[in-house]
Amino acid sequence: MEANSSPLHRGPLIAAGILLGAGLGGFVDGIVLHQILQWHNMLSGKLPPNNLIDAKVNMYWDGVFHAAVWVMTALGLRLLWAVGHRRDVPWSGRTFFGSLLIGxxxxxxxxxxxxxxxxxxxxxxxxxxxxxxxDLAFLGFGLLLLLAGWALVRAGRTDTTPAAASH
Amino acid sequence: MLKLLATLALLLAATTAQACAVCRPRVEAAIHAPDYTDTLLLLLLPVALLVGGVLLLFFSPTLFSWKPTPPRSTVAP
Structure with a gap:
């Protein structure tokens, strides 16, 4: 009853979803574009990977960037754990999956x-x-994900079951 | 079969990563260049922006918050 009269906050669930989505998207980028296709290396504009040394230097900076992406994912998981214990945050699948796409x-x-x-x-x-x-295809795909995610988050506005009460 | 065995024997006998033993110092020098910190900061800028924005959203008490109307069943006399 108390949860019905107090304000609800979707922000924390959206925040956790965005970080996790950005992290998982970063891993897709790292695995598919960097490693499998051998495109999109982090310093290739300044140091084209045309020889073994430059390719290895690019590989190093790819690793640094993806380590930061891992930190983002872990932080997103930590935020999601915190959200799971809150009664003022609706536990909405649409809000969460929309936030993953937005991320x-x-x-x-x-x-x-x-x-x-x-x-x-x-x-x-x-x-x-x-x-x-x-570059434009990469940006366009990002915009499509943003639109799809925003639509899902909007659809989740009517979900009001609190996280801590749903299990 | 003999060729395959001979190739495997050659591979086992070879010292590992000859090419890298030669280029390793040049790779390390290129990574730890004077502009290392600048490169690191530029590279991490998108991640820092994302994390900063998300933490603001997570800890903001007003963004994406609302007071729900009570369900009809609880309002009924």
Whole structure:
């Protein structure tokens, strides 16, 4: 009863979902683009991986970035654990999965704008003179994820069962 | 079969990672260049922005909060 009269907060669940989504999206980026396709290396704009030494230096900075992505994922898990104990946070699957998509989308958009377009540290596909198509596809995919995530989070507005009361 | 065994024997006998033994000092020098800290900070900027924004959202008492109307069943006389 008390939970019905006190304010509900979706922010903490959205925050946990965004961090976890950004972390998992970062792992997809690291595994698929960096390792399997051998694209999108962190310093390839400054140091194209055209020889073994430069490729290994890029590999080092890829590792540093993905270590930070791991920290983001672990922090997201910690926030989700905290949310699970709160009675003022609705335990909504739509809100959470929407937030995961928003997190992945934000990862692509923020990384794409800062690293690709502003700083020029690297591009999604470095081995061409026309970097823009792949960079725009990366950003466009991020925007699609943001839109899908936002729609799910909106749909979850009606979910009001508190986290601590749902199990 | 003999060729395969000979190749395996050669591989076992070879010292590991000859190429890297040669290039390793150059790799380390290129990583720990004078601009190491600058590169590190630039690289981590997107992650820092994301984490900062999310923590603000997590600890904000007003963002995405609302007071729900009581369900009809509890309001009934």
């Amino acid at each position: 992945w989308g934000l990862f692509n958009v923020i990384e794409g704008i800062i690293d690709h377009e502003i700083l020029g540290l690297h591009h999604v596909y470095e081995y061409t003179i026309r970097h823009l198509p792949a």
